Amino acid sequence: NAGVTQTPKFQVLKTGQSMTLQCAQDMNHEYMSWYRQDPGMGLRLIHYSVGAGITDQGEVPNGYNVSRSTTEDFPLRLLSAAPSQTSVYFCASKDRGYGYTFGSGTRLTVV
Amino acid sequence: AQSVTQPDIHITVSEGASLELRCNYSYGATPYLFWYVQSPGQGLQLLLKYFSGDTLVQGIKGFEAEFKRSQSSFNLRKPSVHWSDAAEYFCAVGVEGYSTLTFGKGTMLLVSP
Numbered sequence: 001n002a003g004v005t006q007t008p009k010f011q012v013l014k015t016g017q018s019m020t021l022q023c024a025q026d027m028n029h030e031y032m033s034w035y036r037q038d039p040g041m042g043l044r045l046i047h048y049s050v051g052a053g054i055t056d057q058g059e060v061p062n063g064y065n066v067s068r069s070t071t072e073d074f075p076l077r078l079l080s081a082a083p084s085q086t087s088v089y090f091c092a093s094k095d096r097g098y099g100y101t102f103g104s105g106t107r108l109t110v111v
Numbered sequence: 112a113q114s115v116t117q118p119d120i121h122i123t124v125s126e127g128a129s130l131e132l133r134c135n136y137s138y139g140a141t142p143y144l145f146w147y148v149q150s151p152g153q154g155l156q157l158l159l160k161y162f163s164g165d166t167l168v169q170g171i172k173g174f175e176a177e178f179k180r181s182q183s184s185f186n187l188r189k190p191s192v193h194w195s196d197a198a199e200y201f202c203a204v205g206v207e208g209y210s211t212l213t214f215g216k217g218t219m220l221l222v223s224p
Contacts, residue, residue, distance in 0.1 A: 031210035042214040098162050104154040
């Protein structure tokens with residue numbers, strides 16, 4: 001089925017560890033973005049991309065890196081995980097119109 | 112920059128009663144507006160969206176929302192709430208030419224028997 005696929009669904013990290021959250025879409029959407037969701041805070045934008053090779057920072061970019069080497073993939077990297085990065089992460093893609101598609105989320109716990 | 116305010120953190124409604132969830136946005140031009148619902152531990156489900164045209168928008172699960180430009184509001188309504196509607200609801204705004212959404216902090220709906 002067409003859509004946005006996020007892996008893994010759940011992850012536990014130790015403080016200081018690194019990891020990559022994967023996001024892939026098969027709809028040929030140019031626009032992709034990462035959000036984090038925390039209780040009482042809604043979803044906040046981390047990083048986004050308007051096309052392969054082009055990325056920019058959102059509202060809460062510190063501690064995260066992204067790259068966009070292909071249209072399909074937009075991985076989010078945590079270089080040195082901190083407990084403050086415990087959150088649910090959502091990846092989204094957008095078509096040229098007004099259609100947004102969200103992944104099912106990655107629940108990350110940093111201990 | 113655009114912003115979204117959902118004034119109510121929690122709302123409790125009796126089953127069968129009507130519901131209105133408030134959403135106010137801040138942006139100079141006409142935004143495009145969304146309502147999403149999220150059940151515990153689940154992802155986001157789109158209820159409805161407004162881009163242009165008729166200011167009363169119908170969505171899934173019997174929900175509707177009305178765009179009021181003069182009040183910068185996009186309130187979500189349902190005439191009769193079911194216990195299965197208990198969830199968290201998010202209003203979001205997108206802006207022409209931008210590729211991302213700005214979300215409100217959410218309203219948690221509790222349904223009492």
